[in-house]
Amino acid sequence: MRVVQVTKFGGPEVLVPAQLPEPVAGEGELVIATVAADVLFLDTMVRGGGGGEYFPVRPPYVPGGGVAGKVVSVGDGGDPGLLNTTVIARLPGGGYAERVVAPAGQVHEVPDGVDPVVAVALLHDGVTALGLAERSRIRPGERVLITAAGGGLGLLLVQLAKAAGARVVAAARGQRKLALIREQGADAVVDYSEADWAERVMGATDGAGLDLVLDGAGGQVGATAFSLIAPGGRFSAHGTPSGRFAAVDPGEAARRGVGFWGIEAVQFDSDEHARLTGQVLAEAAAGRLRPVIGQTFPLASAADAHAAIEARAALGKTLLLI
Numbered sequence: 001m002r003v004v005q006v007t008k009f010g011g012p013e014v015l016v017p018a019q020l021p022e023p024v025a026g027e028g029e030l031v032i033a034t035v036a037a038d039v040l041f042l043d044t045m046v047r048g049g050g051g052g053e054y055f056p057v058r059p060p061y062v063p064g065g066g067v068a069g070k071v072v073s074v075g076d077g078g079d080p081g082l083l084n085t086t087v088i089a090r091l092p093g094g095g096y097a098e099r100v101v102a103p104a105g106q107v108h109e110v111p112d113g114v115d116p117v118v119a120v121a122l123l124h125d126g127v128t129a130l131g132l133a134e135r136s137r138i139r140p141g142e143r144v145l146i147t148a149a150g151g152g153l154g155l156l157l158v159q160l161a162k163a164a165g166a167r168v169v170a171a172a173r174g175q176r177k178l179a180l181i182r183e184q185g186a187d188a189v190v191d192y193s194e195a196d197w198a199e200r201v202m203g204a205t206d207g208a209g210l211d212l213v214l215d216g217a218g219g220q221v222g223a224t225a226f227s228l229i230a231p232g233g234r235f236s237a238h239g240t241p242s243g244r245f246a247a248v249d250p251g252e253a254a255r256r257g258v259g260f261w262g263i264e265a266v267q268f269d270s271d272e273h274a275r276l277t278g279q280v281l282a283e284a285a286a287g288r289l290r291p292v293i294g295q296t297f298p299l300a301s302a303a304d305a306h307a308a309i310e311a312r313a314a315l316g317k318t319l320l321l322i
């Protein structure tokens, strides 16, 4: 079968099409013939040699943490009723492939009326967004800043914060992303590549400051966003694209009464994952959660998908179509 492998740690060019033997479902596993694979910012980081302490892969490996497709075989002890059903599945890796083996516990049937490509676009981003919305307990009228708001996760957070009744200020770089974010319902958009972006955010809160920051950007953007939080507010440091998670000084947070959490808040056990995935699919079926799939690439062009993400040219979700 066709796959794309990371041949060594490096730039997007190390993603190379290859042939591997067909996978076989073991006990408690399924084989899925894929139609689409999720591409995450994380995939680009690990491919570049980052995050080794948490993601100890060694090249050559097939990247990709999630797929949509049809179940084509069921391993011993599995439910034969799943054959031919359309599913999405979380994977420990190996998603950039025509067929994948998935643990049955990580497989979810796609409800009628939901496009499997939409479902896989929500597999990670939707679960993370819902988990963050739950953790943040957004209340009507709160002033919420979302950074990296033009990415896959950020646009869903804009939708959820608006649905919760917040006043949403969304920050990203460049006019294309800002226009897209506005379409998704943000009340104010700010370009954080401009020097006065912090003043503009404060202006969008009428000078009162923020109740909540959902920081998907990290680094200096996250640090600046933290400084704009009103006393008693909350801060989520779940993003690293700027190079690292936003650093929060616990002493300063305590002085200002700001509650904060990091990436651990969106690392769910399998029961939580299953619950949130079910909810995400139900929200998608009801039309309340709508991923913005900004670009798709054929499997063999996975390198182009990574290059687009790293060039900050991608809008919303990036997927491979297989």
Ligand SMILES: NC(=O)c1ccc[n+]([C@@H]2O[C@H](COP(=O)([O-])OP(=O)(O)OC[C@H]3O[C@@H](n4cnc5c(N)ncnc54)[C@H](OP(=O)(O)O)[C@@H]3O)[C@@H](O)[C@H]2O)c1
Pocket (backbone or CB within 6 Å): 040, 041, 042, 124, 125, 126, 128, 129, 148, 149, 150, 151, 152, 153, 154, 171, 172, 173, 174, 177, 216, 217, 238, 239, 240, 241, 242, 243, 266, 309, 310, 311, 312, 314, 316, 317
């Ligand atoms: N998706 C998930 O389920 C999930 C789960 C846990 C954590 N996270 C983390 O949350 C962050 C956002 O995730 P995402 O899935 O929304 O990613 P994404 O779709 O790739 O979006 C990332 C955004 O980061 C911004 N960015 C800033 N500096 C960048 C750089 N040097 N290179 C590339 N992009 C840069 C880009 O917007 P601008 O150009 O507008 O700045 C881009 O829209 C990532 O750090 C990710 O690891 C995501």
